[in-house]
Every structure is written in structure tokens, then in C-alpha cells.
Amino acid sequence: MVPPPPQEPHPSGDERFALLDKSLRKARYRQDQLIEVLHAAQEVFGYLADDVLLYVAQALRLPRSRVYGVATFYHLFTREPMGEHICSVCTGTACFVKGADAIVDAMVSEYGIQPGETTEDGTLTLTTTRCIGSCSLAPVTVVDDDVRGHLTAEEALQMVVDRLAAAQDAASEQPVEVS
Amino acid sequence: MSPREPRATVPVTIDGQEVDAVEGETILSLARRVGVPIPTLCYLDGLSVHGGCRLCSVEVDGDPRLRLACATPVWQDMDIRTSTWDLQEHRRRIIELLFAEGNHICATCVSSGACELQDLAATNRVDHIHYELSYADEGVDASHPKYVLDRDRCVKCTRCVRVCAEVEGASVWEIAERGGGSRLVAEMDVPWGEASSCTWCGKCVLVCPTGALSFKGRGVGEMRHDAEVVAFLSRARNEGEWVNRTDEEVPS
Amino acid sequence: MAAPIDLDDVVRFEREERARFVRRALVCTSTACVTAGALPVRDRLTAALDEAERTDIGVVSTGCPGLCSRGPLVRVEDRAEQTTIYTHVDTEGAGAIADEHLLGGQPTDGATTMPPDLPFFARQERVVLETAGRIDPERLEDYVGEGGYHALAKVITLMEPAEVVDAITRSGLRGRGGAGYPTGRKWALLAEAEADTKYVVANGDEGDPGAYMDRTIMDSDPHRVIEGLAIAAYATGATKGFVYVRAEYPLAIERMERAIRAAKRAKLIGRNVLGSSFAFDLDVRVGAGAFVCGEETALMASIEGRRGLPVLRPPYPTEKGLWGQPTMINNVETLANVPAIIARGPDWFASLGTESSPGTKVFALAGSVADTGLIEVPMGISLREIVFDMAGGIPNGRTFKAAQTGGPSGGCIPAQYLDTPVDYEHLRDLGSMMGSGGLVVMDDSVSMPEVARFYLAFCRDESCGKCVPCRVGTEKMHAFLDRICEGTGRRRDLQHLESLARTVRATSLCGLGQSAPNPVFSTLEHFRDEYEALLVDLEEPDAGNRSEEVAHEPA
Numbered sequence: 001m002v003p004p005p006p007q008e009p010h011p012s013g014d015e016r017f018a019l020l021d022k023s024l025r026k027a028r029y030r031q032d033q034l035i036e037v038l039h040a041a042q043e044v045f046g047y048l049a050d051d052v053l054l055y056v057a058q059a060l061r062l063p064r065s066r067v068y069g070v071a072t073f074y075h076l077f078t079r080e081p082m083g084e085h086i087c088s089v090c091t092g093t094a095c096f097v098k099g100a101d102a103i104v105d106a107m108v109s110e111y112g113i114q115p116g117e118t119t120e121d122g123t124l125t126l127t128t129t130r131c132i133g134s135c136s137l138a139p140v141t142v143v144d145d146d147v148r149g150h151l152t153a154e155e156a157l158q159m160v161v162d163r164l165a166a167a168q169d170a171a172s173e174q175p176v177e178v179s
Numbered sequence: 180m181s182p183r184e185p186r187a188t189v190p191v192t193i194d195g196q197e198v199d200a201v202e203g204e205t206i207l208s209l210a211r212r213v214g215v216p217i218p219t220l221c222y223l224d225g226l227s228v229h230g231g232c233r234l235c236s237v238e239v240d241g242d243p244r245l246r247l248a249c250a251t252p253v254w255q256d257m258d259i260r261t262s263t264w265d266l267q268e269h270r271r272r273i274i275e276l277l278f279a280e281g282n283h284i285c286a287t288c289v290s291s292g293a294c295e296l297q298d299l300a301a302t303n304r305v306d307h308i309h310y311e312l313s314y315a316d317e318g319v320d321a322s323h324p325k326y327v328l329d330r331d332r333c334v335k336c337t338r339c340v341r342v343c344a345e346v347e348g349a350s351v352w353e354i355a356e357r358g359g360g361s362r363l364v365a366e367m368d369v370p371w372g373e374a375s376s377c378t379w380c381g382k383c384v385l386v387c388p389t390g391a392l393s394f395k396g397r398g399v400g401e402m403r404h405d406a407e408v409v410a411f412l413s414r415a416r417n418e419g420e421w422v423n424r425t426d427e428e429v430p431s
Numbered sequence: 432m433a434a435p436i437d438l439d440d441v442v443r444f445e446r447e448e449r450a451r452f453v454r455r456a457l458v459c460t461s462t463a464c465v466t467a468g469a470l471p472v473r474d475r476l477t478a479a480l481d482e483a484e485r486t487d488i489g490v491v492s493t494g495c496p497g498l499c500s501r502g503p504l505v506r507v508e509d510r511a512e513q514t515t516i517y518t519h520v521d522t523e524g525a526g527a528i529a530d531e532h533l534l535g536g537q538p539t540d541g542a543t544t545m546p547p548d549l550p551f552f553a554r555q556e557r558v559v560l561e562t563a564g565r566i567d568p569e570r571l572e573d574y575v576g577e578g579g580y581h582a583l584a585k586v587i588t589l590m591e592p593a594e595v596v597d598a599i600t601r602s603g604l605r606g607r608g609g610a611g612y613p614t615g616r617k618w619a620l621l622a623e624a625e626a627d628t629k630y631v632v633a634n635g636d637e638g639d640p641g642a643y644m645d646r647t648i649m650d651s652d653p654h655r656v657i658e659g660l661a662i663a664a665y666a667t668g669a670t671k672g673f674v675y676v677r678a679e680y681p682l683a684i685e686r687m688e689r690a691i692r693a694a695k696r697a698k699l700i701g702r703n704v705l706g707s708s709f710a711f712d713l714d715v716r717v718g719a720g721a722f723v724c725g726e727e728t729a730l731m732a733s734i735e736g737r738r739g740l741p742v743l744r745p746p747y748p749t750e751k752g753l754w755g756q757p758t759m760i761n762n763v764e765t766l767a768n769v770p771a772i773i774a775r776g777p778d779w780f781a782s783l784g785t786e787s788s789p790g791t792k793v794f795a796l797a798g799s800v801a802d803t804g805l806i807e808v809p810m811g812i813s814l815r816e817i818v819f820d821m822a823g824g825i826p827n828g829r830t831f832k833a834a835q836t837g838g839p840s841g842g843c844i845p846a847q848y849l850d851t852p853v854d855y856e857h858l859r860d861l862g863s864m865m866g867s868g869g870l871v872v873m874d875d876s877v878s879m880p881e882v883a884r885f886y887l888a889f890c891r892d893e894s895c896g897k898c899v900p901c902r903v904g905t906e907k908m909h910a911f912l913d914r915i916c917e918g919t920g921r922r923r924d925l926q927h928l929e930s931l932a933r934t935v936r937a938t939s940l941c942g943l944g945q946s947a948p949n950p951v952f953s954t955l956e957h958f959r960d961e962y963e964a965l966l967v968d969l970e971e972p973d974a975g976n977r978s979e980e981v982a983h984e985p986a
Contacts, residue, residue: 032734032735033736034737039719050367063350064367065350065353065365065376066350066353068353068364068367069354072356073355073356074719074721074739076719077719077720091640092640093871093885094640094798096885097797097798130722130889130892130893131639131642132462133462133463133795134466134643135499135643135797135803136502136796136797140466149466149467230742230897231897231899232898233899233938245938269937272900273899273934276899277899310927311907313906334899356896358891358893358902359891359896359902359903359906
């Protein structure tokens with residue numbers, strides 16, 4: 001068994017690396033646990049920045065190229081920081097048949113970002129997903145953890161508008177006009 | 180098993196020709212020994228089998244699926260066809276797809292005249308591309324002091340990835356991303372010159388079938404690869420033949 | 432060391448416990464109903480009972496009963512075997528149900544209920560989904576109380592491994608993941624393989640858009656999968672197993688993990704299963720978003736922590752799989768059939784369905800039908816019975832155009848074949864396939880070239896990029912379809928599309944690429960006129976000027 005690397009605080013002082021260490025220990029520094037470790041790293045950091053990948057590569061004693069190859073192969077790993085809110089439009093078959101395209105188009109024209117992109121102010125990331133298995137509710141859109149079905153493009157857009165407005169209200173703590 | 184031990188032979192038919200094949204050898208090895216040409220691209224003697232280019236697909240009588248010559252061992256009374264009309268059509272389309280995917284302008288390429296993709300197009304009579312060109316435009320990575328990477332000419336055969344991991348043991352290269360977006364990267368997509376794990380051995384350059392990897396300073400048509408070096412190295416390792424190659428075998 | 436679970440004890444206890452309740456409300460908490468708001472409904476019911484201090488009325492969170500389009504579903508069971516199923520329940524409705532039915536004993540007036548003989552349920556034959564929707568998936572005892580893990584106990588105490596393989600072979604069970612390979616033959620291959628360590632894997636990487644059978648099995652009845660896998664391990668001599676679940680199914684992952692922990696505590700898996708010498712270790716592995724990982728060899732690469740690239744077969748996984756050791760991969764639904772086959776006998780199973788495709792199949796019904804959701808039907812049932820009798824036909828005054836089965840690897844079946852029996856062979860003969868069981872119904876408003884373009888885009892995005900025909904071929908096929916759908920395609924584009932499709936099918940490395948052209952072939956076969964109508968040059972082929980041909984010289 002390969003001895004685990006020494007447990008020293010990360011030079012950056014970033015305490016999140018201690019959390020990552022915990023996941024690495026749980027994975028017993030096994031190379032075949034790379035995907036589990038990357039899931040954990042993304043959970044901790046929000047996305048997989050180069051220094052995180054480098055850290056994982058060294059901890060698991062894997063070539064950098066190998067870790068990078070895996071991190072970029074799977075859709076659910078992201079190497080860019082995500083927006084504060086994530087709108088994910090399901091584009092599976094049932095949703096496609098029921099007009100998911102119109103929802104995507106509505107988002108794209110409202111926020112000026114393509115699927116996979118984040119608005120410049122970092123508030124919203126738009127993604128598409130291939131089937132979350134709620135086909136009976138098609139078309140389905142997920143905003144953060146809120147899953148809703150049977151949506152028209154307008155309703156889906158309103159869902160995002162409401163979520164962003166609610167977050168803004170909470171942040172500003174100002175009385176707001178309700179239109 | 181020692182490689183020198185004589186192995187049993189089995190009767191096999193290849194393109195109507197009855198031949199004795201060595202038990203356990205691949206269709207490709209047999210075809211090369213008896214002089215039947217089968218096109219290959221990702222396959223390279225001395226490296227693990229990749230099976231990605233699909234050019235060596237052949238028909239085997241009684242088998243509804245095509246078989247890869249590079250990966251399929253012969254069996255007794257196997258009846259192999261290597262160049263039926265269908266196979267030729269498939270090969271032409273695959274070659275066209277490769278041309279359409281990259282940016283293979285031979286007139287400006289260092290490897291023109293010594294390029295395996297160019298040869299494949301010529302021997303398989305591909306003179307038109309019927310598919311929309313992708314117009315790849317990734318630019319050239321000339322950050323390494325000795326070598327140049329031109330991703331637009333890369334066919335993703337992974338010879339460089341395999342030779343670096345399997346023979347040199349450095350694992351500098353990997354194919355990152357996936358599908359149509361997949362691309363050759365050094366380490367974590369750093370400029371090649373900054374890849375600290377690169378030993379400057381140059382084997383990736385020698386095995387590249389196209390002009391994607393080349394020695395720095397080569398002009399159009401001046402690059403000569405030497406893919407046989409891997410077979411030489413692996414034979415040396417496996418059979419303990421540590422001898423120098425003669426001058427004629429080493430390209431200048 | 433704690434003693435293993437006594438199954439009969441649990442059954443007895445559960446039966447007594449059940450008898451204690453005057454009435455029970457079963458709330459579906461599977462993914463679709465949760466999305467529709469089932470959790471507040473359940474909490475409202477629980478709160479009402481707590482307030483009334485009634486411990487003889489139970490609220491149970493169950494898995495999926497199947498009728499997802501009418502969720503949230505609440506099923507109230509009175510002691511006299513009388514059940515009422517409330518549909519589209521909101522918190523307000525839950526209040527009424529609690530007051531009037533649970534506490535008052537009278538079915539709630541005015542609430543939407545479902546007739547108990549609704550064909551959607553009445554026509555089903557539930558084997559795999561036998562207990563889904565009736566038990567709490569987070570309680571091991573619920574599953575055991577319904578006879579769960581008795582098949583595992585039976586094989587360990589009464590059967591030799593070879594007898595188990597033989598029983599599966601005789602049942603005629605075929606892989607439910609799509610291709611329909613005989614399961615018994617696969618088990619026999621692993622049983623014959625000689626190695627120190629052998630692996631069995633449940634493939635829950637259900638990536639077909641429009642399919643969610645495996646997800647439902649895992650989140651509604653996870654112990655059934657564990658039992659099936661443990662029996663497979665016993666029969667084949669495997670000692671280590673994995674359940675590979677796609678990361679898009681958080682609820683299924685959570686419940687599988689919880690179920691595995693519970694099974695380990697009860698010694699139903701682990702070092703000495705039920706006190707015997709049989710050892711079986713089981714873990715969940717989570718995907719990270721790659722459709723191609725449903726392919727056996729790519730799935731194994733992913734379990735090993737590598738890029739999910741398929742590799743050449745042979746060698747087959749049963750010879751050389753995970754970490755070079757013999758490995759068998761079975762679909763989740765396939766494994767979920769196993770406990771019933773052992774418990775009720777292979778002959779009983781073989782009597783269901785058709786001769787070449789025995790048993791049942793779970794379908795995920797979606798698209799343009801009145802009722803969507805999950806159904807389990809005997810093999811050989813006709814599409815017409817499913818679409819019109821069970822799912823209530825096409826709503827909004829539209830007419831049936833096609834049923835898509837098999838997801839991106841399958842094809843579209845037009846109206847003239849509605850009476851075809853649904854089994855592996857018949858679907859394949861129609862240019863489609865069983866696939867994992869997605870069934871998307873399309874009405875006359877859907878354009879079939881658009882459908883083909885949709886699936887091609889899916890395959891292009893999901894291609895791993897290893898082999899040329901799939902990596903580049905799907906992209907170029909999609910480009911031709913783009914041109915045709917946008918109304919700028921010409922006859923020559925259609926010809927090139929078809930010839931390229933043949934090459935992609937014949938030369939791609941794995942099933943993803945080989946089947947990627949299927950939606951194109953099947954829509955062309957049955958709906959060619961729709962493609963023709965979109966072409967801009969309708970004159971005879973080759974009548975045009977050759978110099979107009981879009982072609983590029985290489986070099």
C-alpha cells in the first residue's frame with residue numbers, strides 16, 4: 001500500500017483543502033477513486049480549478065494529464081466557477097417533444113448566454129441536461145434545487161426571474177416594489 | 180511463453196488465398212507477412228492496440244460484424260476478406276471524415292510527402308471530401324524548444340499518448356474533453372514547453388502519422404517521422420536485443 | 432458480533448405491525464411526485480395524525496406506483512382491503528384527506544380519485560415492480576415483510592451455485608438493458624471463469640433520454656436490486672459487487688447507499704451472509720455524466736476511475752473485466768427479476784410473456800399520451816394496447832404518429848405497426864429496439880426529420896471521441912440533417928447522409944456509434960416523404976450540374 005502523503009496545511013492557507021484531504025483519506029488514496037475524489041473536490045470548491053486538479057494528481061500519484069483527462073471527460077465536472085444560480089433545462093426526449101427548445105431559446109434571448117455559459121455578473125449559469133427522469137412532467141426546468149414541470153417558455157423564464165429577484169431582495173434587505 | 184518458441188500454425192483463407200497463420204497472431208500480422216495490404220492509422224507495432232481509426236476493419240465469413248485486423252486473432256479456417264467494395268467505401272468515408280475534421284492542407288505542411296494520412300488518401304483514391312469541413316483553427320503550440328504541435332493536423336490516433344505512457348513512462352500527453360471536442364493536451368493543457376514531465380525524448384514526434392507533431396525548424400515537406408523506432412525499442416526490451424541500429428535505418 | 436437477520440421473525444413482526452393500523456396512507460415520494468410536491472403533502476398528513484394523537488393510522492413514504500402524470504399520489508388503504516387513490520394532491524387536499532378519510536373514515540368528497548380498475552393499472556403484470564409503490568424503500572423490514580431476501584436465503588441454504596445458474600437459464604430471462612442477451616448464459620460464463628476475485632456489477636447508468644425504469648427500481652425498491660445482485664454473486668462465485676448509478680439520479684444514489692448499509696447490518700451482504708460462508712461485498716459507484724458509460728467496457732473504465740472509453744471486445748468482461756478480473760455486468764431491471772424467478776420458479780417466469788422473450792418489461796411512457804408514467808406489462812403485448820388502452824390515447828384531438836422505443840439507439844414505429852407484439856425480435860425487425868424501455872409517443876405535430884436530428888445531436892454530444900466514425904461521423908450526419916431540417920438540403924445531402932450512416936453503423940467501435948444511425952434509418956424507412964418534402968431540389972438525382980457539387984479537394 002502506498003503511504004499517504006503527509007498531512008500539512010495547504011500553502012495557500014485555504015482550509016477547503018483540509019476537507020479535500022478528508023475525502024482523499026476516505027478514498028484511501030486509491031487511484032481508482034479518482035472520480036469520487038473529483039466529485040468531492042467539486043462539492044468543496046464549487047468547480048475544479050487547475051490547482052485543485054494538481055493537488056488531487058499529487059495526492060493520488062497520478063499523472064497530471066490523466067487527472068485532467070478525466071476531469072474534462074465527464075459532463076458533470078466543471079472547470080469554470082458556476083453562477084450563484086443555476087438554471088438547468090431538461091432536453092431529454094419527452095421534454096424535446098413537449099417544447100424544451102422554446103424554453104432554452106427564451107433563456108438565451110433573455111440573458112444573452114448560451115447553454116454552458118454564465119452571465120458576466122456571475123449570477124446565472126444556464127445549462128441543459130439530458131433527461132432527469134421526470135418525463136411525465138415534461139417539459140422540466142430546474143432552477144437551483146427547484147424542479148418544475150409542465151412549463152411554458154414564459155413560465156420557465158418567470159421562474160428564473162423570480163429566483164434572481166428573490167435573491168437580490170434578500171441581499172439588499174431593502175423594501176421592494178412588488179409588481 | 181518465449182517469443183522464440185515455434186508456434187503451431189492454423190490454415191486460414193485471406194482474400195481467397197490459403198495460407199498458414201501462426202496461432203494467436205492477429206489478422207493484421209498475418210496479412211503483412213503474406214503481403215496483403217490492410218490500411219492502418221492508429222495501430223503501431225510496439226504499442227498497445229487502440230482500435231480507434233477503424234481503417235483496418237475486415238470481413239470475416241459468418242460474422243455479421245466487421246472485425247478489426249489489428250486486434251482480432253486468427254482462428255482455424257477463418258475466411259477473411261480485406262477489400263470488398265463495402266470495405267473500400269467505408270475506408271474512403273473514414274478518411275474523408277478525418278480530412279473534414281482537421282485542417283489538412285498538404286501544401287503548407289511540414290510532413291507533406293511523408294504523411295500517413297496523405298498516403299491513405301492516395302492509396303484509397305480519396306480525391307473529394309463530401310462532408311462539411313470543420314475548419315479547425317486551434318493554432319500552433321511552438322512553446323517547446325525542440326518540437327512543434329499543430330493540433331489542427333492531429334487525427335487523435337493517440338500514438339503519442341501511448342508511446343509517452345507505455346515506452347517513455349512520462350505520461351505527458353492525454354486526449355482531453357470528449358467527442359468532437361476532444362483534443363491532445365500536454366499535462367493539464369499547458370503549453371508544451373511548460374510541461375515539466377516532458378523528457379524531450381522526441382518519441383511522440385517520431386511516431387506521429389501526420390504533421391501534428393514535428394521537429395522545430397522543418398519547412399514544408401521537410402519533416403520525416405520514424406514510427407518504426409517503437410517496434411525497435413519494444414523488440415529490444417522484450418528480447419534483450421540491445422544493439423544499435425545501422426545508419427541506414429535511422430533517418431537523418 | 433450481531434446475529435444475522437431472522438427473516439421469518441421480521442415477516443411475523445411486520446404482519447402484526449400492519450394489523451395494528453386501522454388505515455394507512457401511502458404517499459409516493461419518488462422523483463416525479465416529489466417534484467410535483469409530495470413531501471409537503473406527506474408532512475401535512477403526518478402533522479394531522481400527530482395532532483390527533485392517532486398511532487393506529489399510518490403514513491408511509493413509498494416508492495413509485497407508476498402513474499406519474501397524476502402525482503402527487505396518495506393511496507389510502509382501509510383495513511377492509513379497500514383502497515382509494517387520490518391524484519394531484521396538494522397540501523390543502525392533504526388536509527381534507529387527513530380529516531375526512533384518515534380520521535373520519537369516509538373517502539374525501541370532491542377530491543380527484545382514480546377508479547381502482549383503471550386500465551393503466553389493471554392491465555399491468557408486476558414482477559419487477561411488485562412491491563414498488565407499496566413499501567417504504569428506506570426500510571429493509573418493509574421489503575422483507577413482503578417476502579424480500581427469502582430468495583437469497585433459499586439459494587444459500589438449499590441450492591448449489593450451478594443450480595441457480597440453471598434456474599436463470601431455464602427461466603429464459605434476457606438482458607433488459609437493450610440487447611436481450613440471455614442472462615443465464617452470461618452467468619454461466621462468469622461461473623466458468625477461474626480467478627481469485629470475480630466481480631458483478633448492476634448497471635444503473637440509465638442514460639437514454641425518456642427512460643427512467645432503472646431509476647424508479649433503485650429509488651423505489653433498492654433491496655430488490657441488492658438481492659438480485661447477491662444471488663448473481665452466489666451463483667457465479669463473485670465476491671465483490673458494484674451498483675453503478677448515474678450522478679443525475681441523486682435520490683436513487685441515496686437510497687441505494689442507505690439500503691446497502693441496512694443490508695450489511697442485517698448480514699444480508701458482507702462477510703458471512705446469513706451466517707453462511709458466502710461473502711459478498713457491495714458498493715455504490717457514481718457516474719459523472721457520460722451516456723457512453725452505459726456500455727459495459729466504458730462503465731468498467733469509469734469504475735476504475737478513468738475516462739469512460741469503450742475498449743475492444745473480445746476479450747469480454749466475463750473473461751477480463753474490472754482490474755483484469757472476470758466481471759459480469761447486468762442491467763438493474765434484469766437483476767430485479769432474479770428474486771422472483773428464484774422464489775416462484777423458472778417455469779412460472781417462462782410462462783409469462785412470449786416464448787422467445789419471457790417475462791415482463793417495464794416501460795417509461797412519455798410524450799403525447801393522456802397518462803404518462805411507468806408500466807410493467809407482459810412481453811408480447813401490442814403497442815396499441817399500451818398507447819390506447821392503458822395510457823388513454825392521444826390527447827388534444829391529435830392523432831398517433833409514431834412510438835419511439837430504444838432511445839437514441841432505437842427507432843420510430845409508425846401507426847401501421849401498432850398491433851405488433853412488443854418483444855426483442857419484433858421491435859428489431861421494425862428497425863427499432865427494445866432498448867432499456869423508454870417509450871415516447873409522438874403525435875402528428877412532430878416532424879420526423881427533427882426527431883432524427885434530435886437524437887443525432889444527442890449521440891454527437893455523447894460520443895466519447897475514441898473512434899473516427901462516431902466522433903466525426905455523427906457530427907457530419909448531424910450537419911446534413913441540419914441542412915435538411917432548415918430547408919436548404921438537397922437530394923445529394925440525403926444520399927450522403929444515408930451512405931455515411933451505413934459506414935457509422937458498420938465501423939463504429941461500440942454500441943453507441945453502431946446504433947447512432949438507427950433513428951435516421953427508421954425515420955427514413957417509415958417517413959421518407961417528410962425528408963423529401965424538405966429537400967430544395969426535387970428534380971431527378973444527378974440531373975444537376977456536377978460542378979455545383981459541394982466538394983473540397985484534400986490538399
